[in-house]
Amino acid sequence: MNVKDHKWNVAFNSLALAFISYSIIFILYSISEVADKKANFAYATEYLDKQKQRLVYTSLFVNTVFHINGDKLNKIYDESGTYGLDIYVYPVTGGDLEIKGKEEIIVSSMIYAFGNMNSFIGKENSLIYYRSYENDGKLMSFSRLDDFQFDKNMFNQERCQMYNLCSTYATKESLSDRLLVSSIYNDTITGSKTITLSSPVIDQGKVIGDISADIYFDMSILAQEASISSRDQGGMNYIYVDYPQYPMGELSFRSSYVIDNKSTLVFELPISKLILDTLPFFVLSLVISLFATVHYMQYKIQKKRFSEVYEESNRDEMTGLYNRKVFSTPEFLSDTLNQTIAILAIDGNKLKTINDTYGHHCGDAAIKHIAEAMKGVFRDTDYVVRSGGDEFLVILPGCPTPRVMELKEKLKKEVARKKVRPYNMEVSVSVGIAFKRPEEELEYALIAADENLYRDKAQPSDEPEGLDKAC
Known part of the structure; x- marks a missing residue:
């Protein structure tokens, strides 16, 4: 363009x-x-x-x-x-x-x-x-x-x-x-x-x-x-x-x-x-305006291109979610400054077994399924991140505890409610929650969320079913 x-x-x-x-x-x-x-x-x-x-x-x-x-x-x-x-x-x-x-x-x-x-x-x-x-x-x-x-x-x-x-x-x-x-x-x-x-x-x-x-x-x-x-x-x-x-x-x-x-x-x-006397000024204004508009438009196009490249560098290619680079962006730092933020650590259950048994294409489909469910549960202004493999993070600035608990349960239900297409496969997720206060470091809160994730994963859960169709 x-x-x-x-x-x-x-x-x-x-x-x-x-x-x-x-x-x-x-x-x-x-x-x-x-x-x-x-x-x-x-x-x-x-x-x-x-x-x-x-x-x-x-x-x-x-x-x-x-x-x-x-x-x-x-x-x-x-x-x-x-x-x-x-x-x-x-x-x-x-x-x-x-x-x-x-x-x-x-x-x-x-x-x-x-x-x-x-x-x-x-x-x-x-x-x-x-x-x-x-x-x-x-x-x-x-x-x-x-x-x-x-x-x-x-x-x-x-x-x-x-x-x-x-x-x-x-x-x-x-x-x-x-x-x-x-x-x-x-x-x-x-x-x-x-x-x-x-x-x-x-x-x-x-x-x-x-x-x-x-x-x-x-x-x-x-x-x-x-x-x-x-x-x-x-x-x-x-x-x-x-x-x-x-x-x-x-x-x-x-x-x-x-x-x-x-x-x-x-x-x-x-x-x-008066109009004819000032007409040369209109011609001059038009030339200057055209010059300024062209340069401004070029600046906007270049800025948009840079923003797109910058945005793409912060996005996961498979799911379209943020990657961990987003934590160092000015927008993230501004949105999380001087306020308590909720952190949800999310992990797909038994996805390693799916990969090992049926291949990575089935595992990739399960990861995309989880990502789509997360997009439906959380807002566009929330930071939904694929941190690696089947591991995800969600950062919710200023979100109260009761609402965070509601979102946790809603996500679990949304992931389990639909089957992974086209394989007719069921998957589930485990979720760990932690809160970061303004004076605390983000890394310590992420570690706490991971610890709570493993506690949640230790709870009884159903194994994935229905893998016989395509996988």
Whole structure:
């Protein structure tokens, strides 16, 4: 017998072990990956939240400045010059670079407001600017935009309404929270997937400009392998950050964040992505499991072979009973340690006469008959031993005296009850009993059992009969 004989068992065990190992890896990886993605989502939404709060605060502040007196306005002009923030003006192609009229108040107010939060300016993943709808239109940015040309079509009505970009074309309902969130579009400056947050600047009930923040998705921490898209559902703008290349996207870990009264950011991490990401670990687990299972099976086969050889060395070839080698095995020593054991010394009566008169084949048949009777009387856990010729020993660990006496009589009756086949011959046995206490040596107890055997043999007994058939 070898591993090939157990190929289906090896295959099943390898798959089971690989699946268990992979399941543990998948669970641990999923917990880590989901936690990491949720942390990134939380960071991104926190950034969005701060952006929109600052935009709304600044637009409200700018609208307030329109109504203050000259001294306070001059103070804003003076302090805004101390913050070191530069403004870069980009007019419509061919337009005037000069900041005029209320644009000067707006720019100074923005610098004043932003001066206390410089961390809001100069981020690589965003652009902060004021977009004026007056004087043919201008874009005034806190960052230099190299080679940028402001084309009026960038903010025409069609494009603004397509992407929900411009406050001047927005509904009152969408501006009720003073924030306008665009759908996803490709930025003309960077080419990145972009969301624009805009807060209107209003003068005398008319939108004259937007204070805006372009947030570049491609440069955000959410962009790792994910894609972003906008979907209009029931008049709401849902911005999805997900992995459409993976199947069964409906089975996903999901997080959502309400940006404003018309827009919600949704992040979805499909379970299929986690499975495919960890699939190489399953293959590796399967290879390792197959290797381990094959070697374990080889070990079991070798161990079984060794056990069989070891067991055979402790067995009598003729009867299948133990031989005297069993007394030195770890199992026997363990079973008989620190307890009283009963010893039965058993001998076939007149078997020498049978051998001498009718031949050893008749004697061997009688010995096998006695052995079979002993197997029927004693348990598999008892030590039933052929010690030599027609001599037998039975070791009963922890067996009480009354039960030992019952077994002695039962054995005698069982041996005498049946005739030896095929010779129609009757045989009998004599039995001697002794007990070994924990502190005593086994050999002394065996000698005592033999002495009691001879006493039992001296009792009157019937001679074997019926030898005329075959012997």
